[in-house]
Amino acid sequence: MNIFGNSYRVLLFGESHNSAVGVTIDGCPPGIEITQDLFRDDLIRRQQHYQGITARKEEDLPKIISGVFNGYTTGMPITILFDNKDVISKDYDDIRYFPRPSHSDFVAYKKYKGFNDYRGGGAFSGRLTLGIVAAGALAKKIISPIEVNSKVLKVHNNTNIEQELSDALSKNDSVGGIIETTIKNVPVGLGSPFFDSIESKISHIIFSIPGVKGIEFGSGFDITKLYGSEANDEIINELGTTKTNHSGGINGGISNGNEIIFRVAIKPTPSIQQVQNTIDIRNGKSSKIKIAGRHDVCFAMRTPVIIEAASSIVLADFILS
Numbered sequence: 001m002n003i004f005g006n007s008y009r010v011l012l013f014g015e016s017h018n019s020a021v022g023v024t025i026d027g028c029p030p031g032i033e034i035t036q037d038l039f040r041d042d043l044i045r046r047q048q049h050y051q052g053i054t055a056r057k058e059e060d061l062p063k064i065i066s067g068v069f070n071g072y073t074t075g076m077p078i079t080i081l082f083d084n085k086d087v088i089s090k091d092y093d094d095i096r097y098f099p100r101p102s103h104s105d106f107v108a109y110k111k112y113k114g115f116n117d118y119r120g121g122g123a124f125s126g127r128l129t130l131g132i133v134a135a136g137a138l139a140k141k142i143i144s145p146i147e148v149n150s151k152v153l154k155v156h157n158n159t160n161i162e163q164e165l166s167d168a169l170s171k172n173d174s175v176g177g178i179i180e181t182t183i184k185n186v187p188v189g190l191g192s193p194f195f196d197s198i199e200s201k202i203s204h205i206i207f208s209i210p211g212v213k214g215i216e217f218g219s220g221f222d223i224t225k226l227y228g229s230e231a232n233d234e235i236i237n238e239l240g241t242t243k244t245n246h247s248g249g250i251n252g253g254i255s256n257g258n259e260i261i262f263r264v265a266i267k268p269t270p271s272i273q274q275v276q277n278t279i280d281i282r283n284g285k286s287s288k289i290k291i292a293g294r295h296d297v298c299f300a301m302r303t304p305v306i307i308e309a310a311s312s313i314v315l316a317d318f319i320l321s
Helices: 036-046 089-095 105-111 119-124 126-143 161-170 198-206 220-225 304-320
Strands: 009-014 020-026 063-066 078-083 147-155 177-184 212-217 260-266 275-279 286-290
Touching: 009 126, 020 126, 036 126, 036 304, 078 126, 089 119, 105 119, 119 126, 126 304, 147 161, 147 304, 177 304, 198 212, 198 260, 198 304, 212 220
Parallel strands: none
Antiparallel strands: 009 020, 020 078, 063 078, 147 177, 177 260, 212 260, 275 286
8 A cells, every 4th residue: 555644644645757756645633834845845845956866857846736725734734746747768668577686676677567667666666755744844834843853874884974975886886774753752652552652654655765774763773782770761850751762662562752763774886887696586597787877876865855754754743543
C-alpha cells in the first residue's frame, strides 16, 4: 500500500518519468493557512546543491488541486501535484531487461510481471519523496511548538563531507551517510506500547525513504557497551527530564518528555558510473551494464529535510488521534 497514517493519512502517487508525482493528505484539520511559502523552504532544501548532485533540474512547484479554499484548509483531502518536466527517459532503455545492482529494478520486474515503469526507477524513485516533504511541511504546522531538526553527521563514515564527495566523484563511485534527528518540545505521552510505539511508527515511515538501511534511537547499538547503571536515565524532576538520554526520549514506546533523538543510515546511491555485472532478466544469462542517466553521488545529502518531514507526519498522526 502507498498509504501511511491513521488520523493524518498520506498517500503517495506517481512515477519518476510520468507526467507528475504527488501526495494526497487526508485528516488535516480545517482552518490552517496554506501558502506557497509553506512548502518553499523545505522543497528548496530537498534540492540542496552539493558536489555530485544529480543534473536533473525540476521546478518542484506545488500545485494544490483540492482541499484548500481561500488560502485555508477545508478539512477535505488535500492533493498536491509536482510536474515532471526535465526527464530523459531514453537513458533508461538499456536497463529494462538488465537490472541495476542493489536497485529495485529486479524486484519491480518480478513483482509487477514486467509491467512496471522502469524509467528513472519509476515508483521506487527518490522523486516520490516530494510528497513526503510536502505533507511534512503541513504537519510541522500541526505539531508546533514541537520542532524537528535533521543534519548530516557523516559521509562514508567521515565528518569531512566535502572530501568524501570529491573522492567518490573522482572514482565514478558513490557514498552513503548518517543523518541525526533531534525532536524538541515533545510532550509526555505520545505513542503506545508494542505496535504503535513511537519507535515503530517513525521506523515504519523512515524506511519508506529510498536508500534507508538502518535506524537507531538514543544510544542505539552503543548502549550494549554500557552497564545498566550507566545506561539508565535518572529522572531529575516532575517533568520527566532525565540526567542522560540514552533512551532517546522514549520509554515503553511512549515519549518521556525529553528530546527524541535517532540516527538513520543511508546506503550509497546504487547507480554509479562504472561497468557492473548483472543478468539479462529475460533469460538469466550473465551480462554487464554501465548505467546512464543522472544520479546523486550521495543521496544522504538531500535526506535531512525528508526525514524531518517523515517524522513530523508521525507526530501529527499521534497528536490528531
